[in-house]
Each structure stands twice: as structure tokens, then as C-alpha cells.
Amino acid sequence: MKEYLTIGEVSRMKGVGIKSLRYYDRIGILKPAYTNPKTGYRYYSIEQMLMLDMILLCLGLDIPLKEMQEYMDEESHLDVKSLLEDGRRKAEEKAKKIQETxxxxxxxxxxxxxxxxxxxxxxxxxxxxxxxxxxxxxxxxxxxxxxxxxxxxxxxxxxxxxxxxxxxxxxxxxxxxxxxxxxxxxxxxxxxxxxxxxxxxxxxxxxxxxxxxxxxxxxxxxxxxxxxxxxxxxxxxxxxxxxxxxxxxxxxxxxxxxxxxx
Structure with a gap:
């Protein structure tokens, strides 16, 4: 069986609450790579950590998480380039506001x-x-x-x-x-x-x-x-x-x- 990270391991690794990870699953932006049908425990792959990083970036830039769907195609491929471009623009706007303050x-x-x-x-x-x-x-x-x-x-x-x-x-x-x-x-x-x-x-x-x-x-x-x-x-x-x-x-x-x- 492929090695997975438990939801607790992901929580500790990325500093994200378990409730938040469950919420990301519920709204469909980060579904576990595997869910045990008997216990209901969630497991994540190493490859999914990039998606989690993008979610955290959105949170830091006040981009609503539900808008992440706009950066995904029908096969759930993430358009990282567009997300980073929009992220940079929002970060520059924040930096300008901070400098004004x-x-x-x-x-x-x-x-x-x-x-x-x-x-x-x-x-x-x-x-x-x-x-x-x-x-x-x-x-x-x-x-x-x-x-x-x-x-x-x-x-x-x-x-x-x-x-x-x-x-x-x-x-x-x-x-x-x-x-x-x-x-x-x-x-x-x-x-x-x-x-x-x-x-x-x-x-x-x-x-x-x-x-x-x-x-x-x-x-x-x-x-x-x-x-x-x-x-x-x-x-x-x-x-x-x-x-x-x-x-x-x-x-x-x-x-x-x-x-x-x-």
C-alpha cells in the first residue's frame, strides 16, 4: 500500500488544525488521497502538500477558499501560475497599504x-x-x-x-x-x-x-x-x-x- 500521511501528521507538519483540514475536504478543495472505509480516517499523499501550500497562500492573501475552484480545470489540475500571479498582485496591494499606514x-x-x-x-x-x-x-x-x-x-x-x-x-x-x-x-x-x-x-x-x-x-x-x-x-x-x-x-x-x- 502506498505510504500516506495521517491527518494528524499533516496538521503538525503544516500547522493547520484538523478541523480546517476536514473543512477543506467538505468544500472539495483538498480531499484526502485515501479514506479508510471502516474507520473513516483520512490520509493524504506527499503530492497533496503543494495544494495545501496554495490553500494557505490564499488564506494569507484573503482569497476566499471557494474561489480556488476557479483555478482548477475539469480534471482538478491546479493552475499554479495564475494563482501565484493573482497572489503577487494582492500581496503588493497589501504591502502598499501597510506602507501607507x-x-x-x-x-x-x-x-x-x-x-x-x-x-x-x-x-x-x-x-x-x-x-x-x-x-x-x-x-x-x-x-x-x-x-x-x-x-x-x-x-x-x-x-x-x-x-x-x-x-x-x-x-x-x-x-x-x-x-x-x-x-x-x-x-x-x-x-x-x-x-x-x-x-x-x-x-x-x-x-x-x-x-x-x-x-x-x-x-x-x-x-x-x-x-x-x-x-x-x-x-x-x-x-x-x-x-x-x-x-x-x-x-x-x-x-x-x-x-x-x-
């Missing part, structure tokens, strides 16, 4: 570090250098304190970013931009810099900003800033290293050298 964490950690330094200084108003920021933005035509409208527009921005394949960061808020005698308001979400050309994507200039933190919006009060012909005020969410669960802080940033921050 790591970038978001890096950005948030930098902001938290800066907030800790601000807390230690204990100053209401402080100067801070901020590098160039890429943002995706839409015109804002509501009061700054309209939370419902704010969340609705932020949701739109997030959906738009997903459609355009952009990586978003944990920073969002409102912009007041003075050009000539006109004030333009935008709601924005910071994104990773991209070569994509879109009128809704632009860059906030690097420079020294005069900043202050509050648990209330003040960007409209920023109209009291004496801009000449051009100026920029940004109001964005602000995180402390130990964030209170019942408060939401905002940082008002006024680009110096243009308005009262001269």
Missing part, C-alpha cells in the same frame, strides 16, 4: 513629539517651522463651527483621495487664504506628495508660522489679522501625547512674514 503613523508621531515640546514650554503663542504640505482641498462655505458640515466634507475628501489613489495623513482642517481683498476658505486633508495633477491638490508653503492651540475654532476670528494683499491661516487638528478623550484641540497657524506674524 506606516507613513501615517510616522506623521502622527512627529506631531505628537512637537506637541509635547509645546506643552513643556507652557506658552500660549509660539513660533514653529512647518515644512511644505501637500493637501487635497474643497471650497468651504459654512461656519467653521458647523461640525455636521465639517464631517460631511471631510468624508468627501477621504473618498476623493481613495478614488485618486492618494495616501492621506492624520491632519485635516480649514484654510483661509487672502488674495488681494478677497478671503478664500477651503477644507483640507493632508496627503502624501504625489505627481498627480489635479486642481484640488495644492501645497501649503513651508515657513515659520505663529501658532496657538485651543479647544475652539478661531479661524474666522483670524479675520482680525492685518493682511496686506496676501496671507495664509491654517487651522488643523492637534494631538497631545496624552490626548483627553472628551476634548478636541485645534492649532491655529498664521504664516509669518505676511500678516501680523511679521
Amino acid at each position: 506606516l507613513s501615517q503613523i510616522d506623521g502622527l508621531e512627529k506631531r505628537i513629539k512637537g506637541s509635547d515640546e509645546i506643552r513643556k514650554r507652557g506658552r500660549d503663542i509660539y513660533d514653529k517651522y512647518i515644512g511644505e504640505r501637500a493637501v487635497i482641498a474643497l471650497p468651504w462655505e459654512h461656519p467653521a463651527a458647523d461640525d455636521k458640515a465639517y464631517m460631511s466634507e471631510i468624508t468627501k475628501l477621504y473618498s476623493l483621495s481613495q478614488e485618486l489613489g492618494l495616501t492621506v495623513f492624520y491632519q485635516q482642517g480649514l484654510i483661509r487664504y487672502r488674495k488681494g481683498e478677497k478671503d478664500l476658505y477651503y477644507i483640507f486633508m493632508e496627503i502624501q506628495q504625489s505627481d498627480l495633477k489635479d486642481p484640488r491638490i495644492f501645497y501649503l508653503p513651508e515657513g515659520m508660522y505663529q501658532c496657538s492651540v485651543s479647544d475652539e475654532t478661531r479661524i474666522e476670528e483670524g479675520n482680525t489679522v492685518d493682511f496686506d494683499e496676501e496671507g495664509l491661516i491654517v487651522e488643523t487638528d492637534f494631538y497631545f501625547d496624552r490626548q483627553p478623550k472628551d476634548k478636541y484641540f485645534l492649532e491655529l497657524q498664521i504664516l509669518k512674514g505676511i500678516g501680523s506674524g511679521k
Whole structure:
């Protein structure tokens, strides 16, 4: 009789639960090479271990096991090449998502570090250098304190970013931009810099900003800033290293050298 592996041996060899192996048999993707008609014990051949490896690959890539049937022909031959090609594509998509998440964490950690330094200084108003920021933005035509409208527009921005394949960061808020005698308001979400050309994507200039933190919006009060012909005020969410669960802080940033921050 040909040598077989018991279901327990396969379980230990591949780190797969016996219940899982029985399930694979039930849905028809890995039937035992031999089943003892008297005891009902399942036995597997060495050759079947490749199929089990492919099943584990599918599980790791979140490919539904029932879709494995799509990679088999009428004689139950597995199209390994196609399965690996699709597996690579899904793995690359996962890797991209993980890299995006790591970038978001890096950005948030930098902001938290800066907030800790601000807390230690204990100053209401402080100067801070901020590098160039890429943002995706839409015109804002509501009061700054309209939370419902704010969340609705932020949701739109997030959906738009997903459609355009952009990586978003944990920073969002409102912009007041003075050009000539006109004030333009935008709601924005910071994104990773991209070569994509879109009128809704632009860059906030690097420079020294005069900043202050509050648990209330003040960007409209920023109209009291004496801009000449051009100026920029940004109001964005602000995180402390130990964030209170019942408060939401905002940082008002006024680009110096243009308005009262001269």
C-alpha cells in the first residue's frame, strides 16, 4: 500500500488544525488521497502538500477558499501560475497599504513629539517651522463651527483621495487664504506628495508660522489679522501625547512674514 500521511501528521507538519483540514475536504478543495472505509480516517499523499501550500497562500492573501475552484480545470489540475500571479498582485496591494499606514503613523508621531515640546514650554503663542504640505482641498462655505458640515466634507475628501489613489495623513482642517481683498476658505486633508495633477491638490508653503492651540475654532476670528494683499491661516487638528478623550484641540497657524506674524 502506498505510504500516506495521517491527518494528524499533516496538521503538525503544516500547522493547520484538523478541523480546517476536514473543512477543506467538505468544500472539495483538498480531499484526502485515501479514506479508510471502516474507520473513516483520512490520509493524504506527499503530492497533496503543494495544494495545501496554495490553500494557505490564499488564506494569507484573503482569497476566499471557494474561489480556488476557479483555478482548477475539469480534471482538478491546479493552475499554479495564475494563482501565484493573482497572489503577487494582492500581496503588493497589501504591502502598499501597510506602507501607507506606516507613513501615517510616522506623521502622527512627529506631531505628537512637537506637541509635547509645546506643552513643556507652557506658552500660549509660539513660533514653529512647518515644512511644505501637500493637501487635497474643497471650497468651504459654512461656519467653521458647523461640525455636521465639517464631517460631511471631510468624508468627501477621504473618498476623493481613495478614488485618486492618494495616501492621506492624520491632519485635516480649514484654510483661509487672502488674495488681494478677497478671503478664500477651503477644507483640507493632508496627503502624501504625489505627481498627480489635479486642481484640488495644492501645497501649503513651508515657513515659520505663529501658532496657538485651543479647544475652539478661531479661524474666522483670524479675520482680525492685518493682511496686506496676501496671507495664509491654517487651522488643523492637534494631538497631545496624552490626548483627553472628551476634548478636541485645534492649532491655529498664521504664516509669518505676511500678516501680523511679521
